[in-house]
Amino acid sequence: MSSTVRFLHHPTSQPCRAVQQLMLETNTPFDEQIINLMDGENEQQSFKDKYNPTGQVPILCDDGFVVWESSAIAFYLNEKFNFPENWLGVSAQQRATIQQYCHWHTSFLRRGAGAFFYTHFAECIWGKQDYSKEIAKGRAILDDSLGYLENWLSKNIYLCGDQISFADLQAYHELVSHVAGAIVNETHWVKHPQVKNWFDTISERPHSKTVNGMIMQVGAMRLAGDLIPMTRKTSLAKGTEITLENYR
Ligand SMILES: N[C@@H](CCC(=O)N[C@@H](CS)C(=O)NCC(=O)O)C(=O)O
Numbered sequence: 001m002s003s004t005v006r007f008l009h010h011p012t013s014q015p016c017r018a019v020q021q022l023m024l025e026t027n028t029p030f031d032e033q034i035i036n037l038m039d040g041e042n043e044q045q046s047f048k049d050k051y052n053p054t055g056q057v058p059i060l061c062d063d064g065f066v067v068w069e070s071s072a073i074a075f076y077l078n079e080k081f082n083f084p085e086n087w088l089g090v091s092a093q094q095r096a097t098i099q100q101y102c103h104w105h106t107s108f109l110r111r112g113a114g115a116f117f118y119t120h121f122a123e124c125i126w127g128k129q130d131y132s133k134e135i136a137k138g139r140a141i142l143d144d145s146l147g148y149l150e151n152w153l154s155k156n157i158y159l160c161g162d163q164i165s166f167a168d169l170q171a172y173h174e175l176v177s178h179v180a181g182a183i184v185n186e187t188h189w190v191k192h193p194q195v196k197n198w199f200d201t202i203s204e205r206p207h208s209k210t211v212n213g214m215i216m217q218v219g220a221m222r223l224a225g226d227l228i229p230m231t232r233k234t235s236l237a238k239g240t241e242i243t244l245e246n247y248r
Pocket of ligand 1: 012013014015016037042043054055056057058068069070071106234235236237238
């Protein structure tokens with residue numbers, strides 16, 4: 001196995017940014033390949049056959065081995081590069097607690113991404129339509145998820161204890177998109193002060209600024225009313241739709 005891994009990603013993607021920041025924080029040697037999600041490069045059958053049948057990023061390649069799903073990638077990298085213990089835990093209990101968060105994340109906070117996607121990206125793909133049901137669904141899941149985060153962060157400084165872990169990066173990058181697109185605003189922060197403190201603390205890490213650059217720019221463009229050029233015709237946030245019309 002080579003010592004440098006290859007990372008297929010797109011900087012607007014929340015799970016991609018979580019893995020990218022993990023690699024930067026741990027000085028993992030990696031080459032990157034940006035996948036053009038905006039034009040649907042990931043939807044080509046050859047891409048799916050080669051890398052991931054779902055077509056989604058992030059994806060990690062290590063010689064002939066390919067793994068996808070952000071938390072599976074994180075756990076693989078930890079095994080390979082033996083990260084400092086805070087990132088993915090060392091004891092059975094630490095690992096279980098971080099995995100517990102990662103599983104929760106996929107079915108709760110991650111689903112709230114629909115609020116961002118349908119507010120800002122849907123119009124760039126399918127034009128102006130009524131996306132209010134999808135946005136409301138995403139916002140409801142997001143609000144509910146923020147309540148869980150607030151509760152956990154009132155017990156510990158970070159989501160899985162007193163040190164930052166990959167769980168924090170996953171949650172953080174979901175919220176970064178919501179902040180970039182003004183989905184999360186002052187009202188949310190007032191209601192969830194522990195989440196706000198934690199968010200600000202992670203934002204101060206030097207790698208956060210690097211990894212967030214493009215999504216902050218994209219958010220600012222959308223808030224100014226500019227469209228992001230896209231030729232793809234399918235959803236970028238599968239699993240957040242109300243009907244299956246635009247799914248495939
Ligand atoms: N559960 C997956 C989610 C990955 C995901 O949602 N990727 C999106 C970008 S944020 C994607 O590739 N969308 C393109 C598509 O589905 O065609 C993970 O954590 O890796």
